[in-house]
Amino acid sequence: MRPVLMVAGDLDELLELRAFIDLVGASDAKALIPENLLNDGRLSTLGLSRVYSIEALDEAPAEALSTTVAELVRRDGPGIVVAPSKKIFREVFARAAQNLSAPCVTDCVGISLVDDRLVVDRPFLGGGYIERLAVRRLPVLLTVQMQGRRPSARKEEGFEAVRLGRLSVEEGTLRRVSVERSARGGSELGKARVVVSVGRGFKRREDLKLAEELAQLLEAELACSRPIASDLGWMPEEKHVGLSGKWISPQLYIALGISGQVQHMVGVRNSRVIVAVNNDASAPIHKEADYSIPLDLYKFVPALIQVLRERRSRAG
Amino acid sequence: MTVIHVFVKQVPDISTLEYDQSSLAPRLEKATQRLGEIDLVALEAAVRIKESLGGEVVVLSAGSGVSELVLREALAMGADKCFYVSDERLSRADSWVTANVLSRLSRRVGSPDLLLCGEASSDEGNYQLGPRLSEALAIPCVTHAVKVELDGNVARVRRALEDRVETLESALPLIVTASLELATPRLPSLLMIRAASRKPLTRIELSELGLSEELVKPLLERVSARILKTTRRNIVLQGEPRECAEKLVESLASEGVIRA
Ligand SMILES: Cc1cc2nc3c(=O)[nH]c(=O)nc-3n(C[C@H](O)[C@H](O)[C@H](O)COP(=O)(O)OP(=O)(O)OC[C@H]3O[C@@H](n4cnc5c(N)ncnc54)[C@H](O)[C@@H]3O)c2cc1C
Ligand SMILES: Nc1ncnc2c1ncn2[C@@H]1O[C@H](COP(=O)(O)O)[C@@H](O)[C@H]1O
Numbered sequence: 001m002r003p004v005l006m007v008a009g010d011l012d013e014l015l016e017l018r019a020f021i022d023l024v025g026a027s028d029a030k031a032l033i034p035e036n037l038l039n040d041g042r043l044s045t046l047g048l049s050r051v052y053s054i055e056a057l058d059e060a061p062a063e064a065l066s067t068t069v070a071e072l073v074r075r076d077g078p079g080i081v082v083a084p085s086k087k088i089f090r091e092v093f094a095r096a097a098q099n100l101s102a103p104c105v106t107d108c109v110g111i112s113l114v115d116d117r118l119v120v121d122r123p124f125l126g127g128g129y130i131e132r133l134a135v136r137r138l139p140v141l142l143t144v145q146m147q148g149r150r151p152s153a154r155k156e157e158g159f160e161a162v163r164l165g166r167l168s169v170e171e172g173t174l175r176r177v178s179v180e181r182s183a184r185g186g187s188e189l190g191k192a193r194v195v196v197s198v199g200r201g202f203k204r205r206e207d208l209k210l211a212e213e214l215a216q217l218l219e220a221e222l223a224c225s226r227p228i229a230s231d232l233g234w235m236p237e238e239k240h241v242g243l244s245g246k247w248i249s250p251q252l253y254i255a256l257g258i259s260g261q262v263q264h265m266v267g268v269r270n271s272r273v274i275v276a277v278n279n280d281a282s283a284p285i286h287k288e289a290d291y292s293i294p295l296d297l298y299k300f301v302p303a304l305i306q307v308l309r310e311r312r313s314r315a316g
Numbered sequence: 317m318t319v320i321h322v323f324v325k326q327v328p329d330i331s332t333l334e335y336d337q338s339s340l341a342p343r344l345e346k347a348t349q350r351l352g353e354i355d356l357v358a359l360e361a362a363v364r365i366k367e368s369l370g371g372e373v374v375v376l377s378a379g380s381g382v383s384e385l386v387l388r389e390a391l392a393m394g395a396d397k398c399f400y401v402s403d404e405r406l407s408r409a410d411s412w413v414t415a416n417v418l419s420r421l422s423r424r425v426g427s428p429d430l431l432l433c434g435e436a437s438s439d440e441g442n443y444q445l446g447p448r449l450s451e452a453l454a455i456p457c458v459t460h461a462v463k464v465e466l467d468g469n470v471a472r473v474r475r476a477l478e479d480r481v482e483t484l485e486s487a488l489p490l491i492v493t494a495s496l497e498l499a500t501p502r503l504p505s506l507l508m509i510r511a512a513s514r515k516p517l518t519r520i521e522l523s524e525l526g527l528s529e530e531l532v533k534p535l536l537e538r539v540s541a542r543i544l545k546t547t548r549r550n551i552v553l554q555g556e557p558r559e560c561a562e563k564l565v566e567s568l569a570s571e572g573v574i575r576a
Pocket of ligand 2: 355433434437438441444446
């Protein structure tokens with residue numbers, strides 16, 4: 001296998017990329033990371049030969065970052081370049097790929113060698129299907145859907161650190177006028193055992209308290225459908241699950257007032273048990289649930305909270 | 317006059333798509349064709365800009381077996397004209413080929429002030445065309461737009477990333493990729509549908525674009541596609557809320573997914 005370049009914004013992402021690449025093996029692995037990650041001791045357990053760092057990598061404009069990625073690819077000649085499937089990295093990779101006359105595949109969920117050919121799997125047709133693409137030319141740039149993979153342990157090794165400083169933002173025509181940080185909090189979602197998820201069945205933002213209360217009782221993380229985050233802004237963008245959001249696989253997924261379109265379901269398909277609460281008995285989510293409750297969530301969720309409370313107090 | 321190029325793709329209608337029971341592959345050859353959902357969002361945004369500032373909306377499309385009937389929907393929504401390439405070779409196009417073809421097509425039919433496409437196509441969801449066009453045409457690009465405003469020669473775009481919302485400004489020309497939330501596509505009225513039948517729709521041959529072999533040769537090949545099926549138990553809990561809640565808690569506790 002040819003060498004690999006991993007581009008990541010934090011250690012979790014780097015670990016996941018390493019685990020993904022381990023599925024096909026790499027003769028040599030290098031990484032491009034934010035400067036402040038360089039001191040993390042765990043870097044030396046990832047089998048890296050060289051680590052490039054950039055100050056404030058996650059703030060770098062896509063044009064500048066893609067130029068750097070393309071330069072590193074030309075310099076080191078990796079066969080595979082990987083980054084997490086986030087908006088900024090998909091853009092950076094599509095740009096770098098065009099610049100390098102190279103293929104780019106976004107949202108990869110699998111990678112393997114079939115008869116010596118590199119193939120990748122990714123969602124297709126809204127997420128209801130998986131397509132397998134054969135890569136006809138290297139290098140290939142892949143963005144990887146974060147699903148909580150972890151690499152097996154390696155022995156500690158030193159690596160060469162190359163500091164690239166701050167990317168000079170060319171005085172192009174594009175100017176960033178303002179940035180508003182949104183609340184974070186998607187990172188725990190991948191690891192959660194129980195997830196309570198809310199959809200447009202909730203009529204007002206205040207009503208999300210119901211879901212919060214349930215989540216607290218179940219020691220669950222809260223998630224949502226895309227419109228709750230993107231249209232309504234009731235929850236952070238990072239909390240939405242589905243095709244364009246997080247892919248999670250908890251032991252228990254409780255969907256409250258979610259219709260269950262394919263673009264949503266692809267993100268929760270690997271959950272062990274799915275519970276659907278939706279007062280429309282014909283909503284598609286009922287076909288994709290283990291336990292289906294065709295009731296008004298405003299009546300059912302308070303009852304569920306009550307039952308859980310009573311059990312807890314009986315158990316002492 | 318503001319000229320806006322909008323890229324719309326003919327895609328299979330996912331909601332009625334069937335699959336082969338034995339291979340689990342989608343029956344794409346039998347699928348009903350329509351215009352991409354987000355592409356229509358991009359088109360709606362373009363038409364609104366035209367309605368407030370004047371100008372022209374030009375629709376561009378490439379593919380194989382492209383149907384003029386499907387493209388007329390874009391004209392009915394308010395686009396002024398359409399240019400498209402339909403060629404069997406493009407049935408195997410990847411993002412590299414599509415970007416090469418569409419960048420050449422856009423250049424050939426004019427010099428747009430604004431180029432709009434979806435953030436991700438409804439069938440493939442590559443998230444690539446906008447950024448690749450940006451490299452190919454050397455025009456800046458803002459992805460994932462939730463708001464676009466033009467003020468003279470300057471565009472102001474709000475975009476939503478996972479952890480932040482940014483506002484960017486750029487002189488025109490500019491490429492913008494639309495997020496689903498950018499606009500709500502209108503339903504064309506009968507009047508608009510009738511008007512669309514008189515609007516120009518021009519087919520351009522792939523060979524007319526003067527692309528080298530290298531630029532139309534895909535770098536990726538789809539070797540298979542299959543439907544994702546998960547079997548669930550579909551246990552329906554009936555009764556009063558309290559009763560259902562008790563049954564559910566009982567079941568989940570005995571399965572060990574919640575603390576008993
Ligand atoms: C390219 C693309 C990508 C997308 N990516 C994603 C994604 O990543 N994640 C995602 O979630 N979506 C995504 N979507 C959107 C997706 O198609 C759906 O529109 C979305 O999931 C619907 O959200 P919802 O179920 O909350 O809302 P709705 O579809 O409006 O459903 C609300 C449901 O609540 C029920 N309800 C109403 N009142 C009550 C009540 N009192 N009690 C109980 N139930 C009630 C209704 O019966 C209804 O079924 C994407 C779409 C596209 C085109
Ligand atoms: N063949 C095509 N013809 C016209 N527009 C396209 C084509 N492919 C992609 N697009 C546009 O580019 C957007 C992103 O597509 P993609 O990069 O494939 O996810 C789509 O939403 C369309 O607006």
